[in-house]
Each structure stands twice: as structure tokens, then as C-alpha cells.
Amino acid sequence: MGNLYARIGEGEKSVLLASHMDEVGFMVQHVYPNGFLKFTPLGGWDERILPDMEVKLLGKKEVYGVISTKPPHITSDVERNQPIKMDELFIDTGLNQAELESLDISTGTPITPSSTLRVNGSIVKAKALDDRAGCYALLRVAEELKSTRKSVYLVATVQEELGLRGARVAASNVKANFALAVEATVAADQPGLAEEKRPSTMGGGAVLTAMDRSLVANQELLFLLKEVAKKRGISTQIKKPSYGGTDAGELQFAGIPSGVVSIPCRYIHSANSMCNLHDVDQVVKLLLAFIEEF
Template sequence: MLKYLKELTEIKGPSGNEDGVREFIMAKIKDKVDEVFVDRMGNLIALKKGKGGGKKILLDAHMDEVGFMVTNINEDGTLSFAPVGGVDTRVIIGKKVQVGKDMIGVIGYKAIHLQKDGYLTTPKYSDLKIDIGAKSKAEAEKVVQIGDYVAFTTQYEESGDFIIAKALDDRCGCSVLMDLIDEGVETQNDVYFAFTVQEETGLRGPAIIAEQLKADIAIAVETTTSGDDPELEKQLWSTHLGDGPAITFMHSGYVVHQEIFEKLVSIARKEGIPFQYKMRTVGGTNARRYATTGIPAGVVSVPARYIHSPVSMIHKKDYENTLKLLRKFILEE
């Protein structure tokens, strides 16, 4: 457990640029499954065959993270950029980023001393620039191109019961799937492990997986907003760190298949696995995409604070109990 999470989170992989993540996962699982392949979209799919007579169960975790892309190289050598996925500008000011393969920069904004009334206003992306230390456009063009990806550089850390890292959404889910593969659980069912692309930019990856595999059931293995942030009133919390995996009953664009939702809850209660309901219905997952192609789908998530930012946080017990719940689900389904 947690064997792969550090390396997974430190790989740079915004939507559409998941190659490094895919290569890492492929290297670790290829000799532990019965089949493994990469489709034309870039999804990595692994099959662990069952004993026969069971269902096709699909477990999905997306490889991509939120990030940015260079949209212009300015005359003063700074870089204009746009988000790849949903990122609030207020959480990125002054943060260190990697541009392209190895160029390091800082996201810059007008100093607070120069802002109106001395208050930090919420900037637009057009107000922000990445500073790579170049003195001119010509100098910057030697090392950066328009269209280069930009990713956060946060390093993985453990602090007591907590893990702090970038890209826990959804390298956490990828790690859980890899742990399940390592365990080699024997089941009647054929279990497909799908490591998908471009979830953060519109749930793109699952669209073709659904057609390829025609699974009987899909579970999106995710992270989700915790809500137990400082000073946020409790009734507004979505989930709480340390209370177990979050089981979703409904989110944006999808009401979870009732039978799957009830089965997940029933297993958790029977096995004494701590769990919680996701109490806010905002946000979406790949479950919605599978459902629109006719595959009943559910969602199990590890609660995380500060997702879609340079740093997020999970509780180790929530990860452990998510793994337990999914293990029992594929055995009993």
C-alpha cells in the first residue's frame, strides 16, 4: 500500500500530456496482469482475468492532472498561459512551475503594495505571467514554445497521518488500482483497470473505453473535495478527512446507479469499513461518461483538501479504507 503514490504524484502530467504517467504505470503492472494495451486515445487498460462465469468489472482512475499551457511569448520574455482544467487563479500566484521538459519559472502577479487600496484582488489569467528569467522574447524563444505544457513542481511529503502532494487528483486513484493489481485478487469476474486520459478537460478518455470493453459495471476511483477547510461551516462540507472513502449518490450530470450505490454502502457496513457520503453534488467524474454509453457506474473517492491547486492533502486511513472497499466489491460483485 502507498508503494507508488510518491512517484506518481511527482510525475508531470496535465491533460493531454499523460505519457510519463502511463509509462510509469505500464512498467510496474505489465508482468502482473493477463493483458495490457494502450488505445488510440492514450488510455492504458489492463485485464486481470477471472475464474469464469462472472461479470466484466471496470475500475477507472484518470492519469491527468490540472495544469497550464503556454499561449504567448511576450516581448519582455515572460510567458502568457491558460489553464488546462479548472484552476483558480488565487491559488497559483507566486508558485513555482515547470515549463516544457525542464524550464523552471514562477507565476507572477502585481505586488500587493501596488494594488488598489492595498488589497489582493482576484486576477484574471490575462493578468498573470510566468517568469522564466528571460530578458527578451528572443531569449525566451530559445527554450520555450507556444503550446508547451506547464505543471506544478510540488514534492511529495508525509506528515503524521497525512500525505501532502500535487496531483492527488487523481494519481491517488491510479495508486489504488496499482495496489489492487499487486494484490492479485482472485475473483470470478474479469476486472479491467483503466488508467484514463483527459478527465480534467471533459471526461474524454472513457468515451472510447466504453465502446471497446462493453463492461457490465464501472467504478470511478477518484479523489473528491473534503470541505473541512479552515473556517468553512460544517454544513457546507462535502467530506471530512479521516472518515473513510466517500461514496457518491449524485454529482453534476449524473445520478449514480442505485444498485451500485447501495451495494457499496452495504459492503462497507457489513465489513466494518468506515465510509461517508459525498454531501455536495458539484463536480463530475468519469462515471458520468460511462453512464451515457449505457454502463451502470458508481464513484468511490478518497477525500482531499485543496484539490486543483499546487498542493493537496489526504489522510492515509482514507486511502487504506478505499482500497479495502474496492477489494471487497470486486470479490462480491
């Protein structure tokens, strides 16, 4: 399917660490003669944030466009007060159908948000931190894991946002004692939201999942993660149940005791998500410590 696999060590004990490479995006559904594009979502989107988003169409060459809707100047009061629906939106590149076809842009062309990566000290702003931040954490683990007497499988999965599809294949290919999805999760710590409704807090350290919509974490594994973190002085927080789902929801169906370690990120599933590198460091430290001690 396109998963990437790496193994470090050849021990009897084994752990599978999985992060997904894919991101939420779109696909061209139809091209009108004047060049406007109808599109369909790939993954979960909040329709309210789509108008005016810059997007990139992946044809022969990258073509940039803007998600457009009816201008407010010509909408009625009734229209203005109604929620925006995705099927009312279009992508406008300024090119006509023939020009787009010459660039191999037609039905089925994939589309991604277009965004600029920014770094403010320890804060990173970028698209697709869900779950490129997790992929980065796995690369850090690979770099820092000098030696091990265990088998550590690092898997970068595909199509997580479309139903954990890559994880299903990974679970059939890798047999391990434990499996951890290394994810980016919702940090809803902005003003106006009650603390009990905040799944996690950016800057609060690695996020451990007790339960989400795809699994109840294996209790032995969750206990081990907590104990290792306490012993090593690693900052952790427990994600408020039961928001979201991860590759661990599919890995568990292979009979592998599974859990989730996440990086708290604001504004996931948007063109501009945000994370704190301090949290990434805590996730990497926890994964390395767990590998050493389980």
C-alpha cells in the same frame, strides 16, 4: 488517446475501475520578447491561489518559473481590492524569448505546478492527488487481487480535467456489468465551514457518491457498495451532493451502471493537495471486497 488498460481475470461478470492520470495545469499561449509568458488554463483553477505559484514548463528540459502579477507596492487601492484575473497573470522564468525558444518553450508548451511531496505519518502532501491517489489505489488493487473468477478492467484515463474525454473512449472499448470511477474528491473540513456544506471529511474513510454534477449514481450499485462496506467493517461516508463531476459521468452514457468511490483530499486543484493514507486503505479494501462479492 493515451488511456492505459489492464485486465485481471476472465470471468462472465465484469467491472471497470477508472482513475484519471491527468492533472490540472496550463499551456503557454504567448511568449513576449522579454521572456514573460502568457498562459491559458488546462482544467479548472481558482485564480486567487495562482500568484507566486512555482511552475514547471515541459520543454526540451524542465524549466521552472513563477506566476507573477503586478507587485502590491505599485498597485492602487482600487486594484488591490479587485479580484485577480487570470489574464492579468504571467509566468516569469528570468529567461528571454530567444533563450526559451532554444529550450523548445513556445506557444503550446504544457505547464504543471511544481511541488514537493511530503509525508507526515499517514498524511501525504503533494500536487495532483486528484487523481494520482486514485491511480495508486488501482495499483494496490492490481497487486492485492490474487485471483478472481470475474473480469476486472483497470483503466487509467486521460483528459478527465478537460471534459471526461478519456472515459468516453474507455466506455466504448470496455463492456462491463458495473463501472466505478476511483477519484479524489473535495474534503472541505477546515474551520469556518458549516458541516452540511462539507462534501467529505479527510480521515473519514472511502467516499461514496449518491449524486454529483455529472451523474446520479446507479442505486443498485450504491446499495451493493454500502452493504459490502457494512459487512466488512470498512469506513465510508456519503459525499454531500452535488459538487464536482467524475469519469463516471461519461461511463454511464455507454449504458453501464456507474458510481464513484473517492479518496477525500484537501486543496485539490492546487499545487499542494493533502490526503490520509487511512482513507486510501479503506478505498482499496472496499474495491477488493466489491470485486469479490458483486
